[in-house]
Amino acid sequence: MIKHFAGKVDGVKFNESELRADFLNNSRITLYGADNPDSLRGIGLDGVIFDEYSQQPSNIFSEIIRPALADRKGYAIWIGTPKGKNDFYRLYKNAKKDDDWLGILLTVDDTGLIRPEELADSRKVMTEDEYNQEWYCSFEAAIKGAYYADEIAKARKEGRITTLSYEREIPVYTYWDLGVSDSTAIGFFQKVNQEVRMIDYLENSDKGLDWYAKELKDKPYLYAKHIAPHDITVRELTTGKSRLEIAQGLGISFDVLPKLPFSDGINAGRLMFSRLWVDETKCARWLDYIAQYCREWDDSKGMFKDQPLHDFTSHAADMYRYASIGEGLMSNERGAILTKDYNSGNPKAPFVKDGYMTEIMEEKPRDWRYL
Numbered sequence: 001m002i003k004h005f006a007g008k009v010d011g012v013k014f015n016e017s018e019l020r021a022d023f024l025n026n027s028r029i030t031l032y033g034a035d036n037p038d039s040l041r042g043i044g045l046d047g048v049i050f051d052e053y054s055q056q057p058s059n060i061f062s063e064i065i066r067p068a069l070a071d072r073k074g075y076a077i078w079i080g081t082p083k084g085k086n087d088f089y090r091l092y093k094n095a096k097k098d099d100d101w102l103g104i105l106l107t108v109d110d111t112g113l114i115r116p117e118e119l120a121d122s123r124k125v126m127t128e129d130e131y132n133q134e135w136y137c138s139f140e141a142a143i144k145g146a147y148y149a150d151e152i153a154k155a156r157k158e159g160r161i162t163t164l165s166y167e168r169e170i171p172v173y174t175y176w177d178l179g180v181s182d183s184t185a186i187g188f189f190q191k192v193n194q195e196v197r198m199i200d201y202l203e204n205s206d207k208g209l210d211w212y213a214k215e216l217k218d219k220p221y222l223y224a225k226h227i228a229p230h231d232i233t234v235r236e237l238t239t240g241k242s243r244l245e246i247a248q249g250l251g252i253s254f255d256v257l258p259k260l261p262f263s264d265g266i267n268a269g270r271l272m273f274s275r276l277w278v279d280e281t282k283c284a285r286w287l288d289y290i291a292q293y294c295r296e297w298d299d300s301k302g303m304f305k306d307q308p309l310h311d312f313t314s315h316a317a318d319m320y321r322y323a324s325i326g327e328g329l330m331s332n333e334r335g336a337i338l339t340k341d342y343n344s345g346n347p348k349a350p351f352v353k354d355g356y357m358t359e360i361m362e363e364k365p366r367d368w369r370y371l
Helices: 002-006 059-070 087-097 116-125 128-136 149-157 209-218 243-249 262-273 284-292 314-325 339-343
Strands: 013-015 020-022 028-030 047-051 075-079 172-177 183-192 195-205 223-228 254-256 276-279 295-298 303-308 351-353 356-361 364-368
Touching (some): 047 059, 059 075, 149 262, 149 284, 172 314, 183 209, 183 314, 195 209, 195 284, 195 314, 262 303, 284 314
Parallel strands (some): 172 223, 195 276
Antiparallel strands (some): 013 020, 020 028, 172 183, 183 195, 295 303, 351 356, 356 364
C-alpha cells in the first residue's frame, strides 16, 4: 500500500529488506513489528501509527515510543479492532474525556463500507462475539480461545477488580516467571481469610536478577516467601551457577515449585480466580495480558491446539499459573510490626530490614521467611 501511493512521489526509493520508503526531502516511512518492543528503543520519530494496537504489548507506547516522540513533538495514532478491555480500551475511554485527544468509534453502520449481503453471509460463519467485535467494535466480546475469559468477566461483574489497599500486618508473597532473554513477571499477593489478593505486578525484560532484587526492596511490602518455578535450579553454562544460587547471593531465597502438567496449572488458575481480587491500577498490565492469553490455533486442522500461543501475554499467565499451583504456600496469619519497640531497645521485637521481617535474638539478627 505504501509503494502504491508513495510510488507517485518523484525521487522516492524503496528498501524492501528494511520495509522502508525514502523521500528526497529526507523524510522516511518505515514499517516495524511490535513483537519485540525493546528493539525500537533509541529511534527518533515525528509520528507513529499503531495498527491493531489491541494485539500489542501495553508498554510499547508509554515506555518506548512516547519518549521517541518527545523531542520532535511528534504525534501518535492508534487504530484497530477491539480485543477485550485492554490498553486500547483505556486509551479510547481516556481520549473521550480529554480535549487534547480525539477518539472515534466507527461501526459498520457508521461507515457503510461493507455490503449488507456480505454482512449477512459473515453472520452465518461467525459467532455472536466475533460478529460484534469485528463489525460493531465491541469491547465486551470474549476473545476466542482465551483461557480465563469467563473468570475475568465474572470477577468484573462481582467487583473483584477494583482498588485494593496493602494490609501492612499481613505478609506478601511473590510468584515469579523468570525469563532469560525475554520478560520476567512477578506477582505480589496477600491472603486474607479465603481471599487471594493480587496487590501489585512487575514485569520487565533484559534485566538481571540484581535489578529485580532492588525493585523488591524499594517497595514497601513485608515479604514472607518468594516462589519460583522448577527451572530456576537449572545451571547456566557460562557461570556454572543456577539462578537460584545467584538470587541467594542477592538476598532472595526462593521456594521452588514442582513441575506439574500445564493443564493442572490452568485448572488451578480457574479455581483460584473465583476467590481472586485484583488491584486494577497496579495490575493493569497483568489484566491486559491475562485477558488475551489464549490457545494456539491450528489452521491445518481448523481447531485450537492443547497448548497456549506463546507471545507477550505468556509471562503474566505463567506467573499466575505458578501462583495457583503454589497457593498453599500462602498464609493469612497476621504478624505484629513493632519497630518502635525495637528502637527503644526491646530485644524480642520484630522490625523491618531490607523488606523482610526480622527478629533480634542474642543481639544477632535472623531473617524470618515465614510469619
